[in-house]
Amino acid sequence: MPESSPTDRLLPCLLDRLTDRAPEATTESADRRTVSMRQYREGVRRDLENLLNARCRTGDDPVALFENVATSVLNFGIPDLTGQTLSGLNVLDLERKIRQAI
Template sequence: MRDQLSSEGNLLASILDRLIDDDPEVTHEPVQYRMLNIRQVKASVIRDLENLLNTRRHIDPPPIEFAELNRSVLTYGIEDFTALNSRSLAVQKFLRQDIERTIARFEPRLRNVKLQLEPDKQGHGIRFKINAMLVIEPEKEPVQFDTFFDPNRGEYVISR
């Protein structure tokens, strides 16, 4: 994966970032539009994490004989726990474990993902930090994302 790093220190954009076309009228884009710096990579990870956390999984885990489905779009997203009591320690533990597993499964740029639940001083939602190692070959960098779940909107927001 060393070819991800260009001579300017930029990184090859993810496939999704390369497919997004901000200017569809231009039919030939220079190579630099397919390259990102570390700040842009982090913004891309945040966008993708928000999409992952704001997608609800609608099926139970597949039977063991269909283990390959665990990484398919059928299991993309997290459990919908909005009807559960988010102040319950058991629910918080379930949420933390589900989010850690889901990020590990669907966000390959992040390794050693750990969630740290934090008290919400306003008491309106759930706050937590996502701690992980951002792996962009040949580099690794520890990252931390402050995350808030707003139960009124049913939405996760990651601070930029």
């Protein structure tokens, strides 16, 4: 199946745009400025995987006391579920926290 036509190309995810994969090059080639739908989906999948595998800061962390930490990159991720049982989880609360993280 063909990759995609030039009209089907998309801007890469933010992390991909900020990552310099060829630091020795002084200019970026045109093919690096756009991605196919398949590449875009892979970037979103990777970003979601990173987000869902990262743990945000809890109220016990002194840094969490600062007002802007809740909405900063310091709070990237979801709450730590280590040691919790499925029966002890509030599924609706967890769903809300995952939606908020995304």
